[in-house]
Amino acid sequence: MKGWTRIKSRCVPLDRHDVDTDQIIPARFLLTTDREGLASALFADWRDEAGLVLHDPRYAGARVLVAGRNFGCGSSREHAVWALQSFGFRAIVAPSFADIFRANAHACGLLPVTMDETAHATLVRAVTDHPKTEVDIDLERGEIWYADVEPISFDVDPFARDLLTSGRDALQYLLNETGAISEWEARHG
Amino acid sequence: MSGHTLLDRIWDSHVVSERPGHPSVLYVDLHLVHEVTSPQAFAELHRRDLEVRRPTNTLATIDHAIPTVAGGLRNASAAARNQISTLEHNCARHGIELHGLESPEQGIVHVIGPELGRTQPGMTVVCGDSHTSTHGAFGCLAFGIGTSEVAQVLATQCLLRHRPQAMRVTIDGKLDEGVTAKDLALALIAKIGADGGRGFVIEYAGEAVRDLDMEGRMTLCNLSIEAGARGGLIAPDATTSAWLDGRLACPSGPEFDTAKERWESLRSDPAAEFSKEVRLDASRVEPWVTWGTQPAMGGPVDAPVPDPGELPASNRVAAEQAQRYMDVVPGRALVGVPVDTVFVGSCTNGRLGDLRAAARVLRRRQVAHRVRMVVVPGSRAVKRAAEAEGLDVVFREAGAEWREPGCSMCIAMNGDRIEAGAVCVSTSNRNFEGRQGRLGRTILASPLTAAASAVAGAVADPRPFLGEHA
Structure with a gap:
């Protein structure tokens, strides 16, 4: 996984709460043994909607999705994160995320940015009214910049941030703990 | 003097190591594995040339992708067959106990873990499936994880977690x-x-x-x-x-x-x-049904569906969208809404007691002729026990389909699904848009309510069906 510290991009506003992982990727697309190639499955059941914001050419190439609260609720399918990444997203901004989705996003290098409801509503309005608005996400400082709005800070778990910026992964971290794991196993039979 | 919660007790007894500012390394006692969320995890192990650390702490089954009509894999898609054979291969290679199609103990992962006595109090239990929370019923700290974490647990028997x-x-x-x-x-x-x-x-x-x-x-x-x-x-x-x-x-x-x-x-x-x-x-609490596209959108079976205008502002738009999708009318109760399909099964309500409850309503009654009712036992053991007491006969005589174990219509990735626009009263766990089939409408309910609705041909209160009758 490649580490990163900044993203500068347009944002797609998906102003809907409780977007569940069945919407992000319907179950029929889970019959795969691969992580790749899921871009066309992203929001597959919404793609026929003419007004779907993902179809709006003004947001083409956006790497940031601005979603409603409790994004990614429901199933633990990591395919939801893989599909978002295959489509090109690097970060999701929302007032809150479901726990398993957030863990999966961190594990795959997709940044979940939790933003308070007021700042979020302002951002949604800005990118809806002015689709060319670019946000600049600074992961190390934990700040988002756009237009002439004061920089908005966001909290990110320092450990998750270190993994994201360095590109190291949790599996390697755990493998480095093998000694402690063996000791624990010896103590607990 | 202490004020520990049960969560603290289980947590503290499973912490392998802790570092300030880092999540804890938490030991996993039981790792449940199924065919859909594991192939990419095994592939990651193989890519890094890693072994499964504790095969004996790992238990696998096949449940999500399998057809539940008799005839097994003959009715599965090529993709499902590939996923299933991938799990078989991975379990054989790593020495993991697998309850596949030929096993008399095959079933939904959250049904067989407890059935086999593998789920025991005080354990940490994880699975690449969000309904792993089921095992908490035994006093286990049990939670769903994604595929990257499945790989972590396979390789190290541990996870990184902050204390919830x-x-x-x-x-x-x-x-x-x-x-x-x-x-x-x-x-x-x-x-x-x-x-x-x-x-x-x-x-x-x-x-x-x-x-x-x-x-x-x-x-x-x-x-x-x-x-x-x-x-x-x-x-x-x-x-x-x-x-x-x-x-x-x-x-x-x-x-x-x-x-x-x-x-x-x-x-x-x-x-x-x-x-x-x-x-x-x-x-x-009364018999409950959902009217929306989130499990939280529900109420007593005979209560009027809420007017979105009267809900808190932050829920209004979602309720309007959900009611449009579900085609329900605010102010009117769901009782009497015509039903096309009734599903009894899943890791939520696919156990023997659930089947008994459904059979109690169906005994000497008939599923309404316009309704298709599908009953799917949660495991082969549940199926055997149900058949031993004749529940299969009750279901068949009432006009319901009696199936082989699996996740079936709860997830609609195995051939079992409802049609676009169809209304399904379901004992499963999610009424999300399209969860049971594209554009399908799911009403979550108990097995009693589901069976009563099957007989009535419309959403029904189960209580009148529970008394003596001819």
């Missing part, structure tokens, strides 16, 4: 006749919301919880994730031990007595403090 917060939901009072753990869980989710449990493990306590049998407790803990909780927990008691006594992987003889004593000592201290407390009166 503890919430206590105290449910006092007694459930009325015709009201089940499913209704209780749905009522709780409606009360605290689809994300009311986010960041928490919910410990369920109170008279109504103690009165539930293990199957009811599993239903309740299973649905914790639908409130966004990381897990559900119930302190083990005599009911727990009695249910586990004699199970294959459980201790027996004097060792069982020792284990029982240890299990039943697992509880929150009276002085324990919870970050959040919620109370519910079981005696006021």
Whole structure:
């Protein structure tokens, strides 16, 4: 996984709460043994909607999705994160995320940015009214910049941030703990 | 003097190492694996030339992708067959116990873990499936994980986690006749919301919880994730031990007595403090149905569907969207809404007690002719037990389909699904848009309500079906 510290991009506003992982990727697309190639499955059941914001050419190439609260609720399918990444997203901004989705996003290098409801509503309005608005996400400082709005800070778990910026992964971290794991196993039979 | 919660106790006894500012390294006692969320995890191990650290702490089954019509894999798609053979290959290569199609113990992962006695009080249990919270019914810290974490647990038997917060939901009072753990869980989710449990493990306590049998407790803990909780927990008691006594992987003889004593000592201290407390009166809960596209969008079966305009502003748009999708009318109750399909099964309500409840309503009655009813046992063991007491005959004579075990119509990735626009009263766990088939409409309910609706041909209150009748 490649580490990163900044993203500068347009944002797609998906102003809907409780977007569940069945919407992000319907179950029929889970019959795969691969992580790749899921871009066309992203929001597959919404793609026929003419007004779907993902179809709006003004947001083409956006790497940031601005979603409603409790994004990614429901199933633990990591395919939801893989599909978002295959489509090109690097970060999701929302007032809150479901726990398993957030863990999966961190594990795959997709940044979940939790933003308070007021700042979020302002951002949604800005990118809806002015689709060319670019946000600049600074992961190390934990700040988002756009237009002439004061920089908005966001909290990110320092450990998750270190993994994201360095590109190291949790599996390697755990493998480095093998000694402690063996000791624990010896103590607990 | 201590004020530890049950969550603290299990957590503290599984921390392998801790570093300031880092999540804890948490040991996993039981890792459940199925065909859909594991192939990429095994592939990651193989890419890094890693072995499975503890094959004996790992248990695999095939449940999500398999057809439930007789004939097994002949009816599966090439993609499903590939996924299943990939799991078979991975389990053989790494020495993992697999209950595949030829196993007499095959079934839904959250049904067979407890059935085989592999789920035991005080354990940490994970699976690449969000309904892993089910195992909390046995006093386990149990939660769903994604595929990257499946790889981590396969390779290291550990996970990185920050300690969740503890919430206590105290449910006092007694459930009325015709009201089940499913209704209780749905009522709780409606009360605290689809994300009311986010960041928490919910410990369920109170008279109504103690009165539930293990199957009811599993239903309740299973649905914790639908409130966004990381897990559900119930302190083990005599009911727990009695249910586990004699199970294959459980201790027996004097060792069982020792284990029982240890299990039943697992509880929150009276002085324990919870970050959040919620109370519910079981005696006021009624048979519950959902009217929307989130499990939290529901109410008593005969209560009017709410007018979105009267809901808190933050829920209004979602309720309008959901009611449009579901084609329900605010102000009118769901009772009497015509039904096309009824599904009884899933890790939520696919156990013997659930099938008995459905059969109780269907005995000497007929499924309405316009309704298709599908009954799917949660495991082969559940199927055998149901057939031993003739429940299959009750279902067949009533006009319902009696299937092979699997996740079936709960997830609609295995050939079992509902048609676009169809209304399905379902004992499963999610009423999300398209969950049971594209543009399908799901009404979540208990097995009693589902069976009553099948007979009525429309959403029905089960209580009138429970008395004596000719």
